[in-house]
Amino acid sequence: MGEAANAKKGILLETGTNEFEIVEFTVGKVNYGINVAKVREVINLVPITQMPNSHPYVDGIFTLRGRVMPLVNLPRCLGTEDLETSTKNIIVSELNNYFIGFLVNEVSRIHRVSWSVMEPPPNVTNSDMVVGIIKMGEKMVILLDFEKIVADINPQINIKLTTVPKSTDELKEQRKTKNIFVAEDSKMLRDLLVETLHESGYLNITAYNNGKDAWDALELLAKSEAPIEESVNLLITDIEMPQMDGHHLLKRVRDDRALAKLPVVIFSSLINEEMRRKGEAIGADGQVSKPEIAQLIGLLDEKCL
Numbered sequence: 001m002g003e004a005a006n007a008k009k010g011i012l013l014e015t016g017t018n019e020f021e022i023v024e025f026t027v028g029k030v031n032y033g034i035n036v037a038k039v040r041e042v043i044n045l046v047p048i049t050q051m052p053n054s055h056p057y058v059d060g061i062f063t064l065r066g067r068v069m070p071l072v073n074l075p076r077c078l079g080t081e082d083l084e085t086s087t088k089n090i091i092v093s094e095l096n097n098y099f100i101g102f103l104v105n106e107v108s109r110i111h112r113v114s115w116s117v118m119e120p121p122p123n124v125t126n127s128d129m130v131v132g133i134i135k136m137g138e139k140m141v142i143l144l145d146f147e148k149i150v151a152d153i154n155p156q157i158n159i160k161l162t163t164v165p166k167s168t169d170e171l172k173e174q175r176k177t178k179n180i181f182v183a184e185d186s187k188m189l190r191d192l193l194v195e196t197l198h199e200s201g202y203l204n205i206t207a208y209n210n211g212k213d214a215w216d217a218l219e220l221l222a223k224s225e226a227p228i229e230e231s232v233n234l235l236i237t238d239i240e241m242p243q244m245d246g247h248h249l250l251k252r253v254r255d256d257r258a259l260a261k262l263p264v265v266i267f268s269s270l271i272n273e274e275m276r277r278k279g280e281a282i283g284a285d286g287q288v289s290k291p292e293i294a295q296l297i298g299l300l301d302e303k304c305l
Contacts, residue, residue, distance in 0.1 A: 172201030211244030
């Protein structure tokens with residue numbers, strides 16, 4: 001499993017199929033998963049340099065291919081560090097253009113699954129760290145909210161997400177007239193995004209916690225006789241969501257005659273060169289990497305004012 005990057009090349013997906021791959025790994029005695037699109041490679045343990053006053057989840061920093069990055073002790077983060085299991089692997093990830101390593105007990109394999117089989121987490125303590133659960137026979141694989149873990153470690157991300165660029169009263173008045181749909185599964189990010197958009201002057205926000213709920217609402221509007229722009233002027237969507245991902249949602253919008261011209265902006269931590277090409281191929285009007293809220297608001301102004 002040391003060649004995660006090569007494995008990714010062998011399991012390329014067509015864009016908009018509502019399928020994705022996960023790297024399965026264990027922490028303690030639990031099976032977890034991370035989207036392959038977030039994984040740069042999987043390596044064995046390397047020397048770590050401790051840093052003073054680090055976040056409790058962070059063991060220190062390490063160097064890989066000339067890049068220095070923090071190492072998050074995932075067993076400690078998940079409260080399983082005291083279990084008698086050894087850590088063997090580091091999952092090197094890129095999230096929000098931020099490189100970071102996650103220490104895990106062991107990486108096992110890659111699975112190709114449909115977003116439609118991913119269930120939302122039950123409402124239990126600390127479930128805000130979980131974005132979904134996938135049943136695989138007798139086994140359950142838990143997908144973690146890695147963006148939340150990174151935001152806890154690097155508060156600068158949330159600062160960027162809540163910093164509203166200055167604008168004139170006239171511009172805010174224009175923004176008040178627009179209706180924006182948002183599809184975002186992370187409650188923390190969804191709440192922050194809606195609050196920041198409200199502060200910028202975009203007051204008419206309808207938020208959905210996955211792509212399927214957003215699609216169901218759009219499909220209903222498409223069947224009405226009224227022009228779609230009377231109900232919604234732009235859709236902001238994440239990529240990674242249960243039930244229906246953002247790429248599949250975008251593909252459905254473009255394939256629907258009544259919705260085809262609706263501006264759609266992808267706002268995701270997965271935006272890299274490869275994902276940007278995929279988004280362009282299915283008709284995204286813009287793609288912004290979280291947490292660049294100023295860039296997102298600029299795109300909203302450009303596309304619907």
